[in-house]
Amino acid sequence: xxxxxxxxxxxxxxxxxxxxxxxxxxxxxxxxxxxxxxxxxxxxxxxxxxxxxxxxxxxxxxxxxxxxxxxxxxxxxxxxxxxxxxxxxxxxxxxxxxxxxxxxxxxxxxxxxxxxxxxxxxxxxxxxxxxxxxxxxxxxxxxxxxxxxxxxxxxxxxxxxxxxxxxxxxxxxxxxxxxxxxxxxxxxxxxxxxxxxxxxxxxxxxxxxxxxxxxxxxxxxxxxxxxxxxxxxxxxxxxxxxxxxxxxxxxxxxxxxxxxxxxxxxxxxxxxxxxxxxxxxxxxxxxxxxxxxxxxxxxxxxxxxxxxxxxxxxxxxxxxxxxxxxxxxxxxxxxxxxxxxxxxxxxxxxxxxxxxxxxxxxxxxxxxxxxxxxxxxxxxxxxxxxxxxxxxxxxxxxxxxxxxxxxxxxxxxxxxxxxxxxxxxxxxxxxxxxxxxxxxxxxxxxxxxxxxxxxxxxxxxxxxxxxxxxxxxxxxxxxxxxxxxxxxxxxxxxxxxxxxxxxxxxxxxxxxxxxxxxxxxxxxxxxxxxxxxxxxxxxxx
Ligand code: CAO
Numbered sequence: 001x002x003x004x005x006x007x008x009x010x011x012x013x014x015x016x017x018x019x020x021x022x023x024x025x026x027x028x029x030x031x032x033x034x035x036x037x038x039x040x041x042x043x044x045x046x047x048x049x050x051x052x053x054x055x056x057x058x059x060x061x062x063x064x065x066x067x068x069x070x071x072x073x074x075x076x077x078x079x080x081x082x083x084x085x086x087x088x089x090x091x092x093x094x095x096x097x098x099x100x101x102x103x104x105x106x107x108x109x110x111x112x113x114x115x116x117x118x119x120x121x122x123x124x125x126x127x128x129x130x131x132x133x134x135x136x137x138x139x140x141x142x143x144x145x146x147x148x149x150x151x152x153x154x155x156x157x158x159x160x161x162x163x164x165x166x167x168x169x170x171x172x173x174x175x176x177x178x179x180x181x182x183x184x185x186x187x188x189x190x191x192x193x194x195x196x197x198x199x200x201x202x203x204x205x206x207x208x209x210x211x212x213x214x215x216x217x218x219x220x221x222x223x224x225x226x227x228x229x230x231x232x233x234x235x236x237x238x239x240x241x242x243x244x245x246x247x248x249x250x251x252x253x254x255x256x257x258x259x260x261x262x263x264x265x266x267x268x269x270x271x272x273x274x275x276x277x278x279x280x281x282x283x284x285x286x287x288x289x290x291x292x293x294x295x296x297x298x299x300x301x302x303x304x305x306x307x308x309x310x311x312x313x314x315x316x317x318x319x320x321x322x323x324x325x326x327x328x329x330x331x332x333x334x335x336x337x338x339x340x341x342x343x344x345x346x347x348x349x350x351x352x353x354x355x356x357x358x359x360x361x362x363x364x365x366x367x368x369x370x371x372x373x374x375x376x377x378x379x380x381x382x383x384x385x386x387x388x389x390x391x392x393x394x395x396x397x398x399x400x401x402x403x404x405x406x407x408x409x410x411x412x413x414x415x416x417x418x419x420x421x422x423x424x425x426x427x428x429x430x431x432x433x434x435x436x437x438x439x440x441x442x443x444x445x446x447x448x449x450x451x452x453x454x455x456x457x458x459x460x461x462x463x464x465x466x467x468x469x470x471x472x473x474x475x476x477x478x479x480x481x482x483x484x485x486x487x488x489x490x491x492x493x494x495x496x497x498x499x500x501x502x503x504x505x506x507x508x509x510x511x512x513x514x515x516x517x518x519x520x521x522x523x524x525x526x527x528x529x530x531x532x533x534x535x536x537x538x539x540x541x
Pocket of ligand 1: 368369371409412417437438465466486488
């Protein structure tokens with residue numbers, strides 16, 4: 001017998017609104033007790049939240065970038081009663097570590113540790129390991145400074161890793177490192193010396209700053225199990241670092257530099273990726289080394305301009321959706337070699353048929369626009385050219401061919417662009433597609449789309465036909481390998497039967513990933529869509 005159990009964010013000390021930096025599982029995934037569900041990251045520590053049960057993920061309630069606090073619902077897990085009993089027995093045998101009431105009472109948000117004497121500057125200070133709240137003998141997995149380095153207050157000096165968490169130990173001072181008294185692999189405890197440093201400027205307030213305290217939750221810094229990557233609009237936004245073994249400082253550096261950590265080879269203990277690996281990766285890219293799929297670098301920051309010097313301005317934040325979209329579009333634009341193939345379809349006959357059947361469509365409770373026909377033509381093209389119904393695997397070497405056909409349709413909403421998905425479009429009739437399209441469009445504009453309605457697309461259509469334009473170059477919605485842009489129908493003089501005749505021409509713009517699709521294939525795919533639309537009887541074949 002199975003029951004549905006809730007997994008909630010455990011006691012993570014006094015942290016609230018902690019960012020979810022990884023989602024290790026997706027709906028339907030089997031998990032064992034202790035498998036990581038999500039990874040949280042504060043400024044100072046990253047921590048995995050493991051499943052307390054063996055079972056199957058019924059529904060993930062959290063996504064990348066969410067901010068969570070104790071008690072927030074992470075997932076619903078379908079649990080076999082028997083499996084649960086076994087886990088309970090294991091739990092009894094191995095009680096979880098808990099943080100004492102005293103530790104819980106401490107403010108959790110970190111920083112270094114020392115009582116700062118109000119000595120006249122400059123002075124030579126020794127920085128020691130603070131009370132990490134963890135057991136003694138915690139391993140040093142990264143040393144971020146060397147003699148002569150200038151560090152700012154709060155810069156990471158070393159990273160420690162216990163069984164449950166990795167944590168950065170920041171400098172309590174601004175100054176110059178005189179000597180480093182610790183090396184990678186050392187086991188340290190509270191009070192052990194880390195560095196001596198010439199302190200240029202003392203912190204203004206004489207105080208004992210709070211320590212990095214291991215969160216009370218069962219937290220782990222070990223890499224979580226690899227899970228199948230969901231191929232969806234949502235996964236497009238997810239940096240799946242589930243198989244990455246790296247500490248907070250390294251992750252932070254990677255984020256700042258726009259480095260995809262999955263592409264970086266770790267040289268630290270147990271192949272952990274350390275900051276120097278990220279630096280070496282960046283250097284190799286700058287020197288022209290080839291990159292794997294999906295990686296990329298922030299090229300250069302746009303200079304900050306004070307626009308108010310030219311006239312009145314008003315600053316408004318981008319919507320949440322637009323922020324996500326901006327990141328994804330940017331990544332897709334710089335990492336995928338796009339080629340856009342233009343074509344046009346003579347839809348004169350289609351339009352006659354559509355007008356004749358508008359009434360019938362209304363009787364089916366839907367509206368018949370050119371888009372459902374275009375979707376059916378794309379289904380036919382995807383069946384004929386399966387390399388378009390595919391994704392490049394993250395190793396950049398394999399292509400994942402999909403045996404299902406889900407079509408995403410870009411919908412502009414007041415909050416930004418969303419891509420609801422018509423699932424198994426190859427099994428649906430014209431009216432069914434039209435109805436689903438209309439319903440999804442309404443839900444999208446009302447901001448009521450559910451996560452699963454935006455997941456699993458294989459190919460995307462962006463139609464600006466109702467707006468205008470003659471052509472455009474759509475950006476591929478990775479992990480798709482192609483996207484079809486549709487512009488406004490125009491009546492054009494087409495030379496037929498020895499004379500020019502007015503025909504309704506539909507402009508098509510097919511962008512494809514040139515790593516997966518050859519130019520000839522791109523041209524054939526676009527031509528296939530055009531041919532299907534020109535003679536819609538072919539859609540029946
Ligand atoms: N050329 C000329 N007219 C077109 C056309 C084209 N390529 N495509 C659609 N039209 C017409 C439709 O026939 C309809 O006219 P009638 O009401 O006279 O039949 C009108 O434009 C409006 O269509 P629509 O936008 O309601 O419907 P759609 O099936 O084309 O689009 C959907 C469906 C979900 C995309 C839509 O609801 C929507 O959001 N459209 C706005 C455009 C948009 O957001 N596109 C995404 C752009 S971002 O990449």
